[in-house]
Amino acid sequence: MELQDTPQEWRVTATETPFQGKKTGVRTDDVVMPDGTVARRDYQVHPGSVAVVALDAEDRVLLVKQYRHPVRQKLWEVPAGLLDVPGENPLHAARRELYEEAHVKAEDWRVLTDFYTSPGGSDEAVRIFLARDLAEAEGERFEVAEEEADMETARVPLADLVRGVLAGDLHNSCLVNGVLALAAARAGDGLDALRPAEAPWPARPFEA
Structure with missing residues (x-):
């Protein structure tokens, strides 16, 4: 058995976009099943995201705490953002998010893990980077607004x-995946x- 996800695309007989927001939308596809029946599938169309597990010389991870309205909680998270x-x-986007959310730069970057947030209901793909050799970024801090204006940081x-994570006290998907991947x-x-x-990312192809 080959332990690897494989590309496959079932035939779509009709598609529509009942909602399109600023960054994401909702698509409805009529998909032909293996037995020939047609099933309707609704899912979020998402540009993709990056996240950064920034590890300092004292074995601490840089976190931000931000209000997330859909779940009505302030969550501890790793720096992250949309493509x-x-x-x-994605590496350029990850560097940008680390600078904007924490005013930090890193010299050593690796891909930690790639995942889909909720493949039954969204096509969002996330790449999590490991960043090491951290230092304060040069220049002025990025001007924050809305939820980010209330953001806390910690190491x-x-x-x-x-x-x-294992106690059920931390719930952000990028933090959970990133922290456990780092430990593994x-x-x-x-x-x-x-x-x-710069490893290839088939879910979100990019130019180097």
Whole structure:
């Protein structure tokens, strides 16, 4: 058995977009099933996202805490954001988000993991980077607004985050995936064995 997801596209007989927002939309497809029946599938169309697990020299991960209205909670998260431009290089987007949300830069970048947030209801793909060799960014801080104006920042030991995830105290998907992937990478082949920062990403192809 080959343990790898495989591309496949079932025939679509009709499609429509009942809602289109500023960044995302909703699409409805009529999809032909293997038995020949047609099923209607509604899903969110999303440009994709990047996130950054920024690990400092004291083995602490840089976090932000932000209000998320759909779940009515302030969540501890890792810096993250949308791929604003189709085909945008995800590493460039990750550097931008780390600067804008934490005013931090990093010298060493690796791909930590790629995942789909909710493949039964959205086509959102996320790439999480590991960033090391951190330093304060040069220049003025990025001007924040809306929810980000109330954002908190902290640096938390990785071991504490793993415990928080497993205890059910931390819920943001990028934080959960990133923290557990980092712990697994350390326990396995080590961080230097992670994919390079410019590794291909079939879910969101980009130009180097």
